[in-house]
Structure formats: structure tokens, C-alpha cells
Amino acid sequence: MKTKSFAEMDCSIARSLEQVGSWWSLLIIREALMGSRRFREFEKQLGISKNTLTSRLNELVATGVMEKRDGEGGSAYAEYRLTPKGRALAPVLMALAQWGDRWAEHESGRRYAFVDRRTDAEISEIRPRRENGEAIPLREIALKPLKPDVRDPSETRSKEKP
Amino acid sequence: MKTKSFAEMDCSIARSLEQVGSWWSLLIIREALMGSRRFREFEKQLGISKNTLTSRLNELVATGVMEKRDGEGGSAYAEYRLTPKGRALAPVLMALAQWGDRWAEHESGRRYAFVDRRTDAEISEIRPRRENGEAIPLREIALKPLKPDVRDPSETRSKEKP
DNA sequence: CAGGATCCAATACGATACTG
DNA sequence: CAGTATCGTATTGGATCCTG
Numbered sequence: 001m002k003t004k005s006f007a008e009m010d011c012s013i014a015r016s017l018e019q020v021g022s023w024w025s026l027l028i029i030r031e032a033l034m035g036s037r038r039f040r041e042f043e044k045q046l047g048i049s050k051n052t053l054t055s056r057l058n059e060l061v062a063t064g065v066m067e068k069r070d071g072e073g074g075s076a077y078a079e080y081r082l083t084p085k086g087r088a089l090a091p092v093l094m095a096l097a098q099w100g101d102r103w104a105e106h107e108s109g110r111r112y113a114f115v116d117r118r119t120d121a122e123i124s125e126i127r128p129r130r131e132n133g134e135a136i137p138l139r140e141i142a143l144k145p146l147k148p149d150v151r152d153p154s155e156t157r158s159k160e161k162p
Numbered sequence: 163m164k165t166k167s168f169a170e171m172d173c174s175i176a177r178s179l180e181q182v183g184s185w186w187s188l189l190i191i192r193e194a195l196m197g198s199r200r201f202r203e204f205e206k207q208l209g210i211s212k213n214t215l216t217s218r219l220n221e222l223v224a225t226g227v228m229e230k231r232d233g234e235g236g237s238a239y240a241e242y243r244l245t246p247k248g249r250a251l252a253p254v255l256m257a258l259a260q261w262g263d264r265w266a267e268h269e270s271g272r273r274y275a276f277v278d279r280r281t282d283a284e285i286s287e288i289r290p291r292r293e294n295g296e297a298i299p300l301r302e303i304a305l306k307p308l309k310p311d312v313r314d315p316s317e318t319r320s321k322e323k324p
Numbered sequence: 325c326a327g328g329a330t331c332c333a334a335t336a337c338g339a340t341a342c343t344g
Numbered sequence: 345c346a347g348t349a350t351c352g353t354a355t356t357g358g359a360t361c362c363t364g
Contacts (some may be wrong), residue, residue, distance in 0.1 A: 006185065006189075007266075010268060010270050010273055011189075011192070011262075011273060011274075012258070012259040012260075012261075012262030012263045012266070012268075012272060013188065013189065013192055013255055013258045013259050013262060014185075014189060014262075015262045015266040015268060016258040016259070016261050016262035016265075016266055017185045017188065017189075017258065018266070019262075019265070019266050022356085023168065023176075023179045024356095024357090026175065026179065027168075027173075027175065027176060027179075030173070030175055030305065033303070033304055033305040034304075034305045034306075034307070035304070035305075038325085038326085039325075039326050039327075040325060040326075043326095048357085048358095049357060049358045049359075050326080050327065050328090050358095050359095051327095051328090051329095051356095051357065051358070051359085052356075052357050052358075053327095054326085054327060054328075055356090055357090076325090077325070077326070078326080084300070084301075085265050087300045087301060087303070088261055088264065088265060088300055089261060090290075090300055090303045091257040091260070091261070091288060091289065091290065092254065092257040092258055092261060093175055094257070094290060094303075095253040095254040095256070095257045095288070096174070096175045096178040096179065096254055097174040097175050097178070098174075098253070099174075099178050099250055099251060099253070099254060100173075100174030100175060100176075100177045100178035100181075101174045102250065103178075103181070103247050103250060104169075104174070104177040104178055104180070104181050106172060106174075106177060108172050110174060110308055111172055111173060111307060111308060112173075112305050112306055112307045112308055113305070113306055113308055114290070114303060114304070114305055114306075115303070115304055115305070115306045116290075116292060116298050116302055116303065117301075117302040117303065117304050118298075118302050119292065121292075121293075123290045123298065123303065126253060126257070126288055126289065126290050127253065127288065128252075128253065128256060128276070128278075128285045128288050130278060130281065130283070131283075133295060136278050136280075136285065138246070138249045138250055138252055139246075139249060139279075140278055140279040140280050141195070141249070141252045141256075141276060141277070141278065141279065141285065142195055142196075142197070142276070142277055142279050143192065143195040143196040143197075143274050143275070143276055143277070144196075144274055144275055144276075144277045145196070145273060145274045146272055146273060146274055146275055184336080186336095186337090200345085200346090201345075201346050201347075202345060202346075205346090210337090210338090211337060211338045211339075212338095212339095212346080212347065212348085213336095213337070213338070213339090213347095213348090213349095214336075214337055214338075215347095216346085216347065216348080217336085217337095238345090239345065239346075240346080
């Protein structure tokens with residue numbers, strides 16, 4: 001999806017973005033979590049063109065985020081379902097939703113909520129926490145290189161001859 | 163950034179995606195969390211073209227995710243820093259990184275980690291939890307409409323005349 | 325309904341060259 | 345260094361028509 005592809009970027013985030021594909025893909029996954037299974041449902045709910053929907057669904061199936069299978073019972077139509085790999089993206093969507101609720105509000109308020117199926121309780125937040133369960137303030141979060149940070153793989157010996 | 167704009171989609175996730183802008187934007191934010199501040203740094207670390215970088219930085223500043231200010235001390239150059247709104251995206255990046263580590267692995271392994279600045283401990287995971295602190299299995303997470311789910315705002319009275 | 329085939333407009337990104 | 349200006353290209357996504 002990228003010119004040189006984020007996939008080879010040696011960065012988990014970039015590779016995730018590469019595999020996810022596009023903004024639309026994330027919204028399709030959202031719809032799947034809402035319960036949509038059939039082509040038509042995704043099409044209607046998202047207001048996406050058939051073309052784009054077909055492409056994105058195919059990509060998602062190709063990367064193993066969704067799977068296509070025959071409709072259950074009588075329905076003669078195929079269904080698209082999230083795989084475990086796809087469901088594993090829920091935290092990403094939750095984090096995005098949480099951010100949007102706080103920083104990109106809209107007059108119409110929220111339309112849906114993440115829920116815990118077992119308790120039927122709304123899942124209010126997703127946060128990084130310390131060992132003791134305490135939430136970590138955002139300002140105290142940083143990214144640290146693990147390896148020597150070989151960001152410029154130009155040469156091992158830096159000067160051969162001045 | 164979208165044709166009809168995700169911003170008017172009445173969906174927190176869509177609005178977030180709209181404001182974030184693009185994949186590159188997220189990687190720029192990643193770099194900022196890694197400590198980059200100056201144009202050149204972002205350019206080098208990301209391998210992004212000047213053009214694109216300029217656009218994305220401007221967008222991020224426009225949406226309040228980053229701010230541009232005069233370089234501290236002697237440096238005559240401007241700096242780009244995350245705002246609180248921008249730092250609030252850290253959980254999104256963490257969720258993406260977590261997913262990529264698990265589902266889009268790369269032979270070279272990880273290059274960096276999220277850390278808790280105060281304890282200097284690595285932040286291993288970000289997960290939805292129940293009240294009691296128990297992690298919620300992904301299969302038990304769903305999205306539920308809050309409002310009557312007015313997904314098709316066609317008409318209030320469904321039939322005028324059969 | 326579920327798509328595939330076309331066509332087309334908008335744009336995102338990179339490469340390159342230029343400047344204060 | 346930190347951009348801006350230009351150009352060329354690939355891709356994205358919508359619209360329309362067609363089919364099993």
C-alpha cells in the first residue's frame with residue numbers, strides 16, 4: 001500500500017499499518033465488531049463503494065484479518081468474519097475511539113460503545129498501567145530504542161580516511 | 163483527507179482517523195515520542211520526502227496534535243513537539259505496536275519499546291480490563307449501538323403508501 | 325444480492341532543483 | 345538546515361454498467 005512499503009520498516013507500528021491497509025479497513029473491522037457479516041451490510045453501514053469494499057475485504061482476507069466462508073444455515077451468501085488476528089485489533093479501535101471521544105468530539109455524541117459480552121458492561125477505557133495497576137500519565141510515556149539504535153546503517157567504521 | 167471526509171461520520175473512530183491524517187502522521191508521532199524534534203531528524207529517521215513531511219507536519223500542527231515553536235537555547239531552528247492531544251495518541255501507537263509484535267513479526271525483532279519514564283520500566287501491554295482488573299478476552303469484546311441505531315436516516319415514517 | 329469490469333478524478337508521495 | 349516549487353506517477357475511491 002505504500003510506495004516502498006512500511007512492511008520492511010523494521011518497526012512494529014509500521015508493519016501493523018501496512019497489514020491493516022487503510023482507514024477503510026479499520027472501519028470495516030469496526031463494522032464486523034458491530035455484527036455485520038455480509039457484503040451488503042458493510043456496504044450500507046459504511047457508505048463505501050462496492051469497488052473499494054471488494055478490494056478492502058480481499059486485502060483483509062489475504063492478510064488473515066478476516067475470513068470468508070459460506071453463510072450459515074440457509075443463507076446462500078458468503079460471510080466475512082473476523083479471525084483471532086482480526087479481533088486482536090480491537091484494542092487499536094478502542095484506543096482510537098477513546099481518543100476521538102476526548103479530542104475530536106462531535107455534537108451528536110457517541111453512537112455505540114465497546115462492551116464486555118460476558119458482563120454486558122461498557123468498557124470505558126484502555127490505558128497503560130504500572131505493575132501495581134496504577135495508570136501511567138501520558139506525559140510519562142516515551143519510546144526508547146532497544147538496540148544500539150542503528151538508525152543509520154551507513155557504515156560500521158565511520159571514517160576511513162579524512 | 164477523505165473524499166467525503168470521515169469527520170462527518172458520527173463515529174469517534176472515523177473522526178480520529180480523519181484528524182490523524184495518514185499512516186505517515188502516526189509514524190511522525192512515533193518519532194516524536196522517540197525524541198525527535200527537528201525537521202531534519204524526522205526526515206532522516208523516517209525516510210520520508212521533504213514534501214510529504216512538510217505537509218504532514220503542517221496538518222498535525224493545524225489539528226493541534228503537534229506544535230511548532232522556536233528552538234530552545236541557542237538553536238536557531240524551530241522544533242515540533244507533541245501537544246497533550248498528541249501525546250494522548252500514545253495508547254493507539256501502543257496498541258498498534260502490540261498487535262504488530264504479535265501478528266506481523268519480522269525477523270529483526272523489535273527495535274524499541276514503550277517505557278514508563280518514571281520507573282524506566284518497559285510497558286508491556288495495553289489491554290481492556292474488567293472492574294476487578296481481570297483482562298477481557300478479545301472474543302468477548304463487541305461493539306453495541308447506544309442510540310436506537312438510526313443507521314438509515316431515510317425517513318421517519320417508513321411507509322407512506324403501499 | 326455479491327461482485328467484476330471500466331472509466332475517471334483527486335491526491336499522495338517521491339525525486340529533483342532552488343533558496344534564505 | 346528547513347523548507348518551497350515543480351513534475352511525474354501510482355494509487356485510491358467513487359460512479360456506472362453488467363452478470364450469475
